[in-house]
Amino acid sequence: AQSVTQPDIHITVSEGASLELRCNYSYGATPYLFWYVQSPGQGLQLLLKYFSGDTLVQGIKGFEAEFKRSQSSFNLRKPSVHWSDAAEYFCAVGPLNYGGSQGNLIFGKGTKLSVKP
Amino acid sequence: EAEVAQSPRYKITEKSQAVAFWCDPISGHATLYWYRQILGQGPELLVQFQDESVVDDSQLPKDRFSAERLKGVDSTLKIQPAELGDSAMYLCASSFDLDEQFFGPGTRLTVL
Numbered sequence A: 001a002q003s004v005t006q007p008d009i010h011i012t013v014s015e016g017a018s019l020e021l022r023c024n025y026s027y028g029a030t031p032y033l034f035w036y037v038q039s040p041g042q043g044l045q046l047l048l049k050y051f052s053g054d055t056l057v058q059g060i061k062g063f064e065a066e067f068k069r070s071q072s073s074f075n076l077r078k079p080s081v082h083w084s085d086a087a088e089y090f091c092a093v094g095p096l097n098y099g100g101s102q103g104n105l106i107f108g109k110g111t112k113l114s115v116k117p
Numbered sequence B: 001e002a003e004v005a006q007s008p009r010y011k012i013t014e015k016s017q018a019v020a021f022w023c024d025p026i027s028g029h030a031t032l033y034w035y036r037q038i039l040g041q042g043p044e045l046l047v048q049f050q051d052e053s054v055v056d057d058s059q060l061p062k063d064r065f066s067a068e069r070l071k072g073v074d075s076t077l078k079i080q081p082a083e084l085g086d087s088a089m090y091l092c093a094s095s096f097d098l099d100e101q102f103f104g105p106g107t108r109l110t111v112l
Helices: none
Strands: A001-004 A009-014 A018-021 A024-026 A032-038 A043-049 A056-058 A064-068 A073-078 A088-095 A111-116 B006-009 B010-013 B019-024 B031-037 B044-050 B054-057 B065-067 B075-079 B087-096 B105-110
Touching: A001 A088, A009 A018, A018 A111, A024 A073, A024 A088, A032 A064, A032 B006, A043 A056, A043 A064, A056 B019, A111 B006, B006 B087, B010 B019, B019 B087, B031 B075, B044 B065, B054 B087, B075 B087
Parallel strands: A009 A111, B010 B105
Antiparallel strands: A001 A024, A018 A073, A032 A043, A032 A088, A056 A064, A064 A073, A088 A111, B006 B019, B019 B075, B031 B044, B031 B087, B044 B054, B065 B075, B087 B105
C-alpha cells in the first residue's frame, strides 16, 4: 500500500541552526514527491516538488530536498532556520497514475517545527 | 495572485445538524479536491472532481456526505447529519493539469 512516514512528530531548533525533516515513502514505482507547509489555521503551501531529473530540488523560502531512491526518502533541509519557519510540514506522494485521471496526494502525518530564539 | 477561496472559515454546529462548505477554485483550474484534515493528521482526500464530474469519491462517507460541482467551477461539500467525529479542517484545493495543487485556507468545523 502507498504510504508516507514522517518519523518526527515535533522538532525544536534554535534560530539560525540547520534543519532536516525526514520523510520516507512506500510506493510501487517512481513517485512524485512534495513538501507542503501549513501555518496554524491556514491551508497548505507548496514548498517544493520532485517529479524526475536532478535529485536535489530547490524550493521557496530557502528550502531544499533530496530524493534518495535507495532509501525511499525525501528529506527536507534548510541551512539556517528563521523564526517565521515555525509551522507544520507535510510530505506527500502522488499516485501511480498521476498525470492520468487521478491526482490525489497521500500525506504524511506532519512534523511540527518550533523555533527557539 | 489568484487564490482558492473557501467559506465559511469557521463553523460550529450541533450534531445531527446539516452543514455546508463552499469552495471557489482558481480560475481555469479544471480539477478540484476536497480533503479532510483531522487535528494532528495529514489531509485525506474525500472527493476529486474533473470539471463537473466526480473522478474519485472512494473515501467519501456517502451516507452523510455529498459534494457537487454543478457548472464545473465552484463546489459545495455538505454533511447531513453532522456527527462529533466530523470535527476537522476541510480543505479545498485546485490544480490546472494534475500538477501542483493549490490549497485554500480551509473551513474549521466543530461539532458539539
